[in-house]
Amino acid sequence: MHREDFQSLDPKFAQSLVDIVASELKKNVNITDDRGVILASFSKERVGQVHEAAAQRLTSGNIQEFSVSAEDEIRMRGVRRGVNVPIIFADRCVGVIGVTGDPETAAPYARLAARFVEAALESNANREKLMIALKEKRELQTIFVNKIISIQEEERKKISRELHDETSQSLTSIIVGLRVLAEVVTSKAEREQIMQMRDLVARTLDAVHHLAVELRPLLLDDLGLIVAAQKYVDHYCQQYPIAVDIDFVNLSREQRFLPEIEITMYRILQEALTNIAKHAQASHVQVKLRRQRQRLCLTVSDNGIGFNPDFTSKSGTRLGIFGMKERVELFDGIFAIKSLPGAGTEVAAEIPLANKKNKKRIW
Ligand SMILES: Nc1ncnc2c1ncn2[C@@H]1O[C@H](COP(=O)(O)OP(=O)(O)OP(=O)(O)O)[C@@H](O)[C@H]1O
Ligand SMILES: [Mg+2]
Structure with missing residues (x-):
């Protein structure tokens, strides 16, 4: 998990969380990333005293929660009493929540806030996964639609050409043949029958032509x-x-x-x-x-x-x-x-x- 991922936590959300804890405890609160850079803090002037200590521990690879006691405060000049709780996400420490004051009072708040941030990161990551899955699904759907349309158009083109070149030609030959036949028969009744047949074939030819145009007009190509x-x-x-x-x-x-x-x-x-x-x-x-x-x-x-x-x-x-x-x-x-x-x-x-x-x- 990189710093950028941690920063995908909405800064406004982080700041609101800090403000809530700070106003409840009347102490300084801050959230830093894994390099000790402050992402959100209640009191910008005084908060560095806690987060500096936290950053030191983090860079040394120790990601356990740690407190700064009253004795530490005296020993490490400038570092205020408080508690630092790591924010763990994807098995890594991605930041720290620091709360000043008596560690025993501050710790439950800091832990609660850390779990809250972790839950928010988890939900961000899930949302991102969902977005990626949705995007992939949409891309796949586009490929399918493209493919279906292309197959359909190719098929229509083929059938249209077939109707135009083969079926229409055959029907035209039948019409011509029937006309010739009508001229050679001597019986009037037979001639009329042949002419009726010829009209029927002519109408079929029209219908076939119409179908071919509907399927794929050669004019378009x-x-x-x-x-x-x-x-x-x-x-x-x-x-x-x-x-x-x-x-x-x-x-x-x-x-x-x-x-x-x-x-x-x-x-x-x-x-x-x-x-x-x-x-x-x-x-x-x-x-x-x-x-x-x-x-x-x-x-x-x-x-x-x-x-x-x-x-x-x-x-x-x-x-x-x-x-x-x-x-x-x-x-x-x-x-x-x-x-x-x-x-x-x-x-x-x-x-x-x-x-x-x-x-x-x-x-
Ligand atoms: N120009 C229009 N005027 C009035 N109603 C329309 C018009 N165009 C579409 N509709 C309405 O919208 C509905 C959906 O149209 P759509 O073209 O998706 O389906 P369809 O024509 O009923 O079936 P098909 O799948 O064969 O196209 C129609 O059933 C009709 O009620
Ligand atoms: Mg329609």
Whole structure:
């Protein structure tokens, strides 16, 4: 245990303890560290007489409690009668409490005060251990979340490409084949049946295409966030009776960011708009994506029924809002939801662009 650790004892706490004992006994009281340096004292002028003696004993390696008797007081000129009780922490003497006066009267107070300081040090150390454990847990959690998101994104990308390149191509070939077949059959009824089948396959192709885009829009990888966000909003407006205004501030269509930042902002836009379609009963949405110095900021506000965000954050089954928050926090960004029942909702996410940590991500 080093001196610094001992000093982690709050000086105000040490001083209060000294003041209490001193006012009770009407004697001088001090607390010194293991080098005899005063940490707290009742009477600065006179207290040195006791702590000097204590420091001598400490440096000589004797950490037993010791008293200065009336005879000592006469023999060792300048040293006042009193008692010195070591403060033991982690099997070491980390300091001394000195109380002047008749050692028999002073000793119980000094001992009590020493035990009190030891308990405070113990509790400090425990708190520190707890803080370290919590920090480690949070770091581990961040690694897990990062890993889960990266695996999920990779998987989505793979399935999306598969749907786009394989499934869509096959469905398109079937549509073409059915059209050719419809032209060669002579019976009208058969032709109609084939055309119905063709329409069904065409609708399936649309659904597959939609699924692929939801999973991972190739546009995002190829042309970037601005184009992909605009496209997503256009498609959203066709799907739902909701008007969406989208504004890009300080951003050009060609502007690119780290892929992880682009996908994060895209997922937040996607989840916020999906939530609006699912829950908000809104007629109008305002989306704003802006670059502000070294930060990328997204806000999505609706004029819907709103909700109480404090309440929903406590229910573990809803993952949308939780997921948005986790994603943003991976980048040391800020995520906030402002909402009130009846007054619409605003989702805001801010990600620093020039954060060194954000350049090290793997997905
Ligand atoms: N824009 C909004 N307007 C009104 N209520 C909302 C809005 N966004 C979220 N909510 C409320 O917050 C709750 C939590 O949203 P969250 O996205 O976390 O979960 P969810 O959409 O219900 O499920 P999922 O896990 O599929 O996203 C919703 O169930 C809804 O009650
Ligand atoms: Mg949701």
